Amino acid sequence: MDLGISRIPEYRKKKYAHLAKYYLQPVLMILAVSIPLLMLDKVSYQIFWFCLLLLLTCLEAVIPARPKWQETFNDKLMVLGLVWIASAVGDLVKSLLGMSLFTWLETIRDTYGLGIWPSDWPMIAQILLVFISYELVNYWYHRGSHSWTWLWKASGHGTHHAFKSLTAINTMANHPFESLFLLLPRIIVGVLLGGEQVGIAAGSLFTVTVFMAHTNLDLNSKIIGWLFTTNRYHIHHHSMVREESNTNYGCACIMWDRVFGTFNDADTKEVGIGKTQPSFTELMLMPFEEPKSSEVAPSGPVVKASAN
Numbered sequence: 001m002d003l004g005i006s007r008i009p010e011y012r013k014k015k016y017a018h019l020a021k022y023y024l025q026p027v028l029m030i031l032a033v034s035i036p037l038l039m040l041d042k043v044s045y046q047i048f049w050f051c052l053l054l055l056l057t058c059l060e061a062v063i064p065a066r067p068k069w070q071e072t073f074n075d076k077l078m079v080l081g082l083v084w085i086a087s088a089v090g091d092l093v094k095s096l097l098g099m100s101l102f103t104w105l106e107t108i109r110d111t112y113g114l115g116i117w118p119s120d121w122p123m124i125a126q127i128l129l130v131f132i133s134y135e136l137v138n139y140w141y142h143r144g145s146h147s148w149t150w151l152w153k154a155s156g157h158g159t160h161h162a163f164k165s166l167t168a169i170n171t172m173a174n175h176p177f178e179s180l181f182l183l184l185p186r187i188i189v190g191v192l193l194g195g196e197q198v199g200i201a202a203g204s205l206f207t208v209t210v211f212m213a214h215t216n217l218d219l220n221s222k223i224i225g226w227l228f229t230t231n232r233y234h235i236h237h238h239s240m241v242r243e244e245s246n247t248n249y250g251c252a253c254i255m256w257d258r259v260f261g262t263f264n265d266a267d268t269k270e271v272g273i274g275k276t277q278p279s280f281t282e283l284m285l286m287p288f289e290e291p292k293s294s295e296v297a298p299s300g301p302v303v304k305a306s307a308n
């Protein structure tokens with residue numbers, strides 16, 4: 001489906017690509033932090049995220065960084081199917097476990113006096129603190145899932161890595177089992193430390209950054225990439241080569257990789273867990289049976305990066 005994209009002159013595409021490379025991520029991050037402060041209702045907030053994903057998907061169609069990653073309609077449908085199932089399970093987990101976990105952690109916080117949140121700090125400093133704290137918990141969960149076979153399987157993390165191309169929509173293409181694991185750090189940090197007032201803004205900053213980390217656009221990594229994850233770093237984490245995949249665990253905050261020695265700034269040849277992309281059924285069964293072609297799993301064969 002061309003949708004008139006081929007009629008856009010090359011000089012105009014180059015201009016869009018330049019603007020996107022240097023301005024898209026910073027502008028969207030500022031917008032993501034500002035929008036929650038407008039106190040939008042839930043529906044307006046969801047419309048905002050839908051428009052953002054639509055914008056990224058259109059840009060990926062017009063100025064893709066890797067044209068061969070442009071998915072067919074069937075590929076997109078498979079990703080969207082997985083996103084829909086994972087979101088439905090995520091919502092169910094939130095409604096079943098969210099409130100009881102929330103109450104339990106609040107009790108622990110009040111009993112042991114853990115409510116140490118610096119609520120007198122400027123708003124932006126608090127937002128960054130929630131963001132960095134959340135990503136610290138997430139970093140160790142993510143690193144653990146690549147180190148221990150039981151966690152790789154229990155979370156179904158391999159499903160997220162299985163795709164042979166990445167786009168913004170792939171951000172949410174996780175196995176339904178992973179919904180719980182992704183929810184826990186958010187609740188632990190938000191409730192235990194007591195910073196829930198700025199949690200929504202920090203959550204928005206996290207969400208927009210992980211969308212950018214998966215998008216098929218040519219984005220700048222200089223300066224912004226000191227603290228935040230850019231797609232160059234995250235695509236390397238999705239590498240088909242296990243020693244490359246075992247780097248850059250920070251999905252939104254790359255600082256922890258720099259601190260704990262897992263940061264790697266390098267080109268990526270191919271993504272996925274192996275040479276072929278598993279079928280939808282194989283993706284859903286990954287916690288129980290790893291596809292034979294899988295090279296990225298902790299228990300997979302050691303495959304070294306080639307020199308070229």
Ligand SMILES: [Zn+2]
Nearest residue numbers: 142146157161
């Ligand atoms: Zn991973």
